[in-house]
Amino acid sequence: AYADNVKIALVVKSLGNGFFDAANKGAEEAAKELGDVDVIYTGPTKATAEAQIEVINSLIAQKVNAIAVSANDADALVPVLKKAMERGITVISWDSGVAKEGRQLHLNPSDTGLIGETIIKLAADYLPEGGDVAILSASSTATNQNAWIEAAKKVLPEKFPKIKLVATVYGDDDSAKSTDEAKGLLKSYPNLKAIIAPTTVGVVAAAQVVTDENLIGKVNVTGLALPSEFKKFIDNGASQAVALWNPIDLGYSAIYLAHDLAVKKEEAKPGATLSIGRVGKVTLDDTNSAAMAPPFQFDKTNIEKFSKIY
């Protein structure tokens, strides 16, 4: 009976990342709920497309039923995922998407535009007078970060006219480089009021720099962060608030959707509405993408609680 179980691979950008470990918790929860699912939690250790392809190749060989991938590269994975689909494997992407031809559907953690707006809003909320802000991103090739930054830039002029985005720099999700870049920002822009880092490594590095340079209260660090990793900086005031979606729900939903497509033969087409168990329902847009939920904000009032969860 075990062999008949549906095998769904949850492929992440890289192993050893708290965010994805939390997603896996949700995936296991979905598997238990669905009953007939085995989750294979896997991914490369180096966050590169090449390494991820090797992982996917071995999943194809294992004849898994579905692959749910958070991609290191939106385009480079397309050929191998196409091959997977040709061999009858259901492929969806989640979190960080794959180009349309490489998957059946994509589950955004949240609406891209909304994330873009949120990261700016997190800074703007604590800057009633307005001022200079800068973005410290992950690697310059990260698909989702780039999309959010794009969206953020779009909403700036109309919604936040007093906020001035002075620079966008890349820390490559590397602590040392992110630290250098954050310091560079502080030196180059003495009037900087906030650093927005939509990546968990970058946001920690920036907050540590602000702490070290005694700029707490002068420069606010914000962005996307896992509460468990970031609690210290909410506590010490380097950051007023950060946001993130619930990675547990994200993993849960990814498995749910993959299962529905693979087993119930639901069709992923624009306009279709699919159920994702306890999280609710999503509707696919014309690129077969769906957004799960708006980002959730963490500040002094709730960080304690959530840092225990993920």
Place this chain on the structure above:
Amino acid sequence: MKSFLKYREIWLLAGIVVLIGLISTRFPGFADPSNLRQVFNDTSILMILALGQMVVILTRSIDLSMASNLCFTGMVVAMLNAAHPAIPIPVLIVVALAVGLVLGAINGFLVWRLNIPSIVVTLGTLTIYRGTTFVVSGGAWVNADQMSPDFINFQRVAFLGLPVLSWIAIIVIALFFLVMTRTAIGRSIYAIGVNPTASVYAGIDVGRTKFIVFCISGMIGGLAGYLWISRYVIASVEVANGYELNIIAACVIGGISIAGGIGSVGGAVLGALFLGIISNALPVINISPFWQMAISGSAIILAVVLNARGERRQGRIILRKAEAA
């Protein structure tokens, strides 16, 4: 005739001064003492690592596993701190040195006892040590919140106007200077690089000295592991990934000959400083981050070309000797 080495370091120093001057034209505050102090502090870890690598390179070996050692030791120390916040920091530093020493000793043992070329040994341990970090940590990170305040703040405490991190670097530099110029082991390290066969004939135990050298680089890697983790307040498998090449680049720019036997403490320090200044300055002078890689690549090539220039142009000069006579 003055030692040629000094000559080279003065050039490097001049290069650094010019570099700072150039940067200052675009970012006036860069040459301020307070900023330079900060650059020094920011470069401290690289300087320490470059010194560890230097002694290895001097013996015609190379240690590619330093960054992985750093990652492993950093993780061990961070996990220890997270689990037992009461352990005082000096003890943790000793632990870091000891763990690093063990990893270095493994490299050294393989080089010494099995006579495997160091580049092969450390190419292997490069992946093994980082992989083991993953196994030890189960892939989980240790983040700022799990580290004790002492753990994080130790290196940041100011003492006589400089953070402890800078002082550690200064102490390490002084120690290395003493060892390399004033002790038998230091001179043996040079001798081995200049001529390994002659060293055997001179009664130096080449294998054992190489073992010691790897122990030194291991300890340095371990020390840097603690400093790195407490500086960047995140311990993960990805820490300092690929940093081994930066360390070697610092040595190369500092005029340490990859063929062994030539190089000095001052060179390694200046080489690291040079790289540190570049990575510090690029963000502030608004050069697109995408240029950084190409610029440091060009700097390395330039440094090698210049070093090689200085190294050659030494003929036998029979004619001139004849004229002088």
Place this chain on the structure above:
Amino acid sequence: MDTTAQRKVETEQSQASHPALSARLTLAGISKSFPGVRALHNVSLSLYPGQVTALIGENGAGKSTLVKIMTGIYQPDSGEIGIDGQVTTLPSAHAAFGHGITAIHQETVLFDDLSVAENIFLGHAPRSRFGTIDWRTMRKNAREVLETMRAGHIDADARLKDLGIANKHLVAVARAMSIDARIVIMDEPTAALSMKEIEELFLLIEFLKSEGKAVLFISHKFDEIYRIADRYTVFRDGEMVGEGMLKDTGQNEIVRMMVGRNVDHIFPQREPKIGAPVLSVSGLSHPTEFDDIGFELRKGEILGFYGLVGAGRSEVMQAIAGITRTSRGAISLDGKAIAPKSAADSIEAGIVYVPEERGKQGVVIGLPIFQNVSLPSLARTSKSGVLKHAEEFSLARSYTERLDLRASSLSQDVGTLSGGNQQKVVIAKWLATTPKVIILDEPTKGIDIGSKAAVHGFMAELVAQGLSVIMVSSELPEILGMSDRVVVMREGRIAATYDNKGLDAETLVRTAAGIAA
């Protein structure tokens, strides 16, 4: 080192002329094998204080191997080492040092990038109160050692790299002097020295004798041996075949012990048929090494190049062979101007240069003998780039057998051959290119007497076949015995050219040293 069990060994004094004198060092029943080679078999040797013992033997007889055993670099497979009558072991070079054993090895082993003072004192530098190296005292002591050796002209602070080869050798000697050595070993110390420096070295050896040191002296040159040594030990094929006092033994007897037959080294009688000029060089200059070199080499001629070490002969020859660049001058071969830019060019044109430093420039250690021999001739032993093994072997065989190479097979790594046998491979390698002009730079350096004769005979054969030879040599007998004409170089310039009829050694030496007759 005192921890090893110590026990009395009776010292062999069978033929000592001073029966009262006891040996300072005795080796008894020493054997040593390398994979496939039995280098030493049950040999013994004794060294006496205040005496110089000459160790004599053909190339590959095992002399250097024994030296390495005595200095703790190799461990013997069996046998006993006794020092002052106490059995001991020498597990490392350091241990040998501790017993006051010091050596100048066959290949100069020093540290190019370190200062002269450090080269002398590395490993036993004077210490300060804190246990750190006391540089000041070290420099002072270095100057003192050099002074006592009458080598005060060497700057103790200079980097070794910047010294001439002879001075480097003196530094090696100074190093041996700097520890209070009781046993001094010299493995072919004169091979790279000129006459003047050899004289100085001999003065030094006399001094060592007078200080009561035991000296082991290895050389292939009998005149030196008879001048400086008191006793001798002869090795043949790794076994000891005789020992005694030199004053009681004639050269012929020793040679017979060495090779097991009579070798009377007389230079080959030739009927030189000198033809038209083959190679002519004019105005050849180098920015720093030599100036205005001009000479002619004729068909069927052996042209000797004499000079003191460092006179620049090798540099000139390397320029003719395309290895170093010149600033000015012309070279023509058979009347056609050539400008070789690499050794490949000159070999193609028909000029080959057999280099002097065989370890560095001659053999490719790591490759088997036959591949070494065929290396410059690969174009001939391959067809459109594809190798033909059979031809490589036959090429290698024909040349190495004529030079009487001692090897177990042609597929043996040259690195496992003795120094002299490596030299034979080197000569074979360049001869195999069938050149028009062959330049031999110190062709018999480090070669034993039997092989020397073979090389000389071979040279005679070559010129008889119409080849032209330039022979660079620092050995006067060789120059006088083999050359048709002699060019003498001094300090990068040609000092004189002589016809070798009635030429005497003194003229050459004076010209080379720049002393007016």
Place this chain on the structure above:
Amino acid sequence: MTDTPAPRHIPDRLDKPLSSAIFSWEALLVIIAVAIFAVNSVASPYFLDPWSLSDLTFNFTEKGLIALAMALLIISGEIDLSVAAIVALASTMMGMAVQAGAGTPVLVAIGVVVGLGCGAFNGLLVTRLGLPSIVVTIGTMSLFRGIAFIILGDQAYKGYPESFAFFGQGYVWWVFSFELALFLVAAAIYWFVLHRTSFGRRIFAIGNNPVACQFSGVRVDRIKFILFCLTGLMSGIASVLITSRLGSTRPSIAQGYELEAITMVVLGGVSILGGAGSILGIVLAAFIMGLVTFGLGLLNVPGIVMSIFIGLLLIIVIALPILWRRLREGRFA
């Protein structure tokens, strides 16, 4: 004259004991490869499937192609750490050409020529200026990839023509991919060149003693230059394959390939100090690395744990013959 006895006869070669063939490097690698293959077949029911085995080869073909040329370079005593950066730069140039509307033949030409050009640049720096290659290529490694970053920044090139996909995704026959076929053909050519031609012989000689080679009329610098060009060329070819396989270009493409290629070369028995090695060894090492990573992948072992295996394999395989020799000589420490 001398009464010289007749010259001794020197045999071509002595008969080697059988044990030296059995304990040769290649034999060791074959044993390891077979063992891993067997373990994989037992450990995973999915392993013994033609398509699985075919997919497996993609794990090493591109790096293997680079390793072939790198082996020659390392045998000659040099090294090239910039190969992965060359892949990135060549891929970027192909990407630019695609934006300009180039077709498949032009793309391939560009990839190969850029690779060659980068190799020539390394070669010139090393041979003309006499610089140590390990250092030069650490520099060009940053330089080449740096240029790719300058050109592409945070962008990606895509839109490669359909026909271009064949190189990295196509099959020549049944499960035999174009990549595998190319690798095997290239290996055969490299084997011939290294072991059967005078060029190959000179490479070995240079690795053992470059100065003596120069004196022997071997054009050392020219050969080294050619080898750098070859390594660049193979990196260019690998770039075509990988770009085709990924269907897109980012400046971070092929990150870390240099160390994997070098690992393959060393595992294949090439002496990192130069002067010794064989192509058969490289091919076996390539397969072994593919087998290990794929086999562990089937068991869903995380990549980083696999890398521990590769690292251990490297050290153990190098250490085994040494330990074996010591054991036989009875001086086991």
